[in-house]
Amino acid sequence: MKLNPEGKIVILTGAGVSRESGLNTFRDADGIWAQVRIEDVATPEAFARDPEGVQAFYNARRQGLRAAEIQPNAAHLALAELESDWPGEVLLVTQNIDDLHERAGSRNLIHMHGELFKARCEDCGSIHEWRGDLEVTSPCPACGDSGNLRPHVVWFGEMPFEMDRIAAELESCDLFLSVGTSGSVYPAAGFVQEVRMAGRGHTVELNLEPSEGRDLFHEHHHGPASEVVPDYVHSLLEGVGRR
Ligand code: BJW
Numbered sequence: 072m073k074l075n076p077e078g079k080i081v082i083l084t085g086a087g088v089s090r091e092s093g094l095n096t097f098r099d100a101d102g103i104w105a106q107v108r109i110e111d112v113a114t115p116e117a118f119a120r121d122p123e124g125v126q127a128f129y130n131a132r133r134q135g136l137r138a139a140e141i142q143p144n145a146a147h148l149a150l151a152e153l154e155s156d157w158p159g160e161v162l163l164v165t166q167n168i169d170d171l172h173e174r175a176g177s178r179n180l181i182h183m184h185g186e187l188f189k190a191r192c193e194d195c196g197s198i199h200e201w202r203g204d205l206e207v208t209s210p211c212p213a214c215g216d217s218g219n220l221r222p223h224v225v226w227f228g229e230m231p232f233e234m235d236r237i238a239a240e241l242e243s244c245d246l247f248l249s250v251g252t253s254g255s256v257y258p259a260a261g262f263v264q265e266v267r268m269a270g271r272g273h274t275v276e277l278n279l280e281p282s283e284g285r286d287l288f289h290e291h292h293h294g295p296a297s298e299v300v301p302d303y304v305h306s307l308l309e310g311v312g313r314r
Contacts, residue, residue, distance in 0.1 A: 072273050072290065076158045076311040078245030081272075082150060083262055084165045084172070087251025087279055091144045091297045092171055094135070098253050113226045122207045129222040130204040133187055136169055137202065143175035146250065146296035149304040151176035156313045162240050166252060166259050168224050183231040183259065189223035192216070198223055231258060242269040248303075249275070251296050254282035263287040277303055 074080075086096035096102045111117050112128040135141065143151075154161040154177055163180045165172055168187040172180055190201035190209075197213035201223075210217045225231050241247065247266040254260045263284050266272040276288040277299045285291065292299040308314040 072246075073310060074246055074273070074307065079160045079240070079243060080153070080157060080162070080246045080248065080307075081240050081244040081262075081266075082153075082161070082163045082248040082250060083252060083259060084150070084163065084167060084250045085252025085259070086167060087253075088146050088150075088165075088296045088300070089144075089167055089169055089171050090251070090279075091146070091295060092169075093138075093141050094169055094171075096251075096253075098255065109227060114228060115226055116228075118221060118226070126205050126207060126222075129187065129224070133202065133204070136187055141169075141171075143171045144297045146300035147171050147175035147177070149301040150250075153304045153307065154179060156308055158311060158313070159245075162244075164237055164240075164259075164262075166256070181233050181237060183225070183233060183237065185222070185224035185232065187222065187224065190220045191223040192219050193221055194219040234258065237262070238265065241265045241272075244272045247272045247274045248277060249282065249284075249288070250277045250300060252278070252282060254284040260284060275303070 090096055097104050112125050118125045150163060161179060163172060163177050164183055166184045168185050170188055188200060188202050189198055190205050191198050192211040192214060194216050195211060195214040199212050205220055208217050209220050211220055241262055244266060249263060263274050264287055266274055267287055274288045275290040276282060277292050279295060280293060292303055305314055
């Protein structure tokens with residue numbers, strides 16, 4: 072597919088893009104949901120019932136993300152290269168709460184399911200950088216109240232962030248890339264359908280295996296993200312003389 076050099080590219084990423092950096096996916100056989108139940112850690116009801124348990128789950132993941140060996144891989148780096156070298160606009164929408172895209176250099180980025188290194192006060196609504204453990208008793212740096220800080224992530228039943236902006240970008244994009252996601256969680260799983268309904272964008276899946284929405288993509292490249300993403304990005308950049 073030959074893309075207009077001024078064309079807008081929207082990329083959706085999921086846990087598969089960070090797998091080769093050492094972070095678990097959710098639904099693979101060794102994934103997070105094979106170790107803990109969604110109902111125990113990833114719903115507002117779980118947090119209301121067992122705040123200590125939910126905070127412990129996210130404290131452990133925050134600690135994991137701080138480990139020196141967790142670094143961006145070739146897929147994160149290629150997506151950052153696409154943003155810096157593509158002549159048109161590139162928007163990266165990630166479902167991931169890790170910060171590996173930022174560390175790779177991506178800047179036009181939406182964390183639709185939140186960020187692990189942030190905490191939010193449910194009382195005053197303020198959002199804070201939070202790299203260490205979050206305790207049930209931690210006071211909010213803005214209002215000073217204790218007991219209201221939660222991980223700044225989107226649990227089941229909660230509305231993902233920046234949905235209006237994402238919808239507008241999907242409708243007007245020329246190329247939609249879906250990278251490392253099983254396509255089983257909505258609304259992200261419906262993005263490819265939104266692009267198809269707008270009748271404009273070419274849709275491409277880059278994943279280890281066919282996702283649930285496979286039939287909605289015009290083009291597929293299956294394999295590890297660290298291989299298929301750089302290959303695809305470099306072919307795009309070669310097509311516009313940027314490599
Ligand atoms: C590789 C690889 C390698 C491996 N290289 N690839 C019934 C029907 C339709 C919808 C619903 C329904 N019932 C409920 C809903 C809505 C619900 C939903 O979708 N549920 C489904 C389970 C059906 N969605 C929501 O509740 C969302 N909110 C919402 O809809 O709001 C609207 C609303 C609100 C209120 C009232 C009414 C309406 C919120 C969803 C929040 C998801 N949160 C999580 C946790 C975030 C925080 C955290 O990280 O702890 O987000 S769940 C988890 O899944 C996480 C992920 O972002 C998300 C997606 O997972 P992802 O990234 O796709 O990972 P995997 O593991 O599934 O897939 C990895 C893929 O990578 C696989 O394909 C591998 O093959 C591949 N891979 N290695 C390349 N090396």
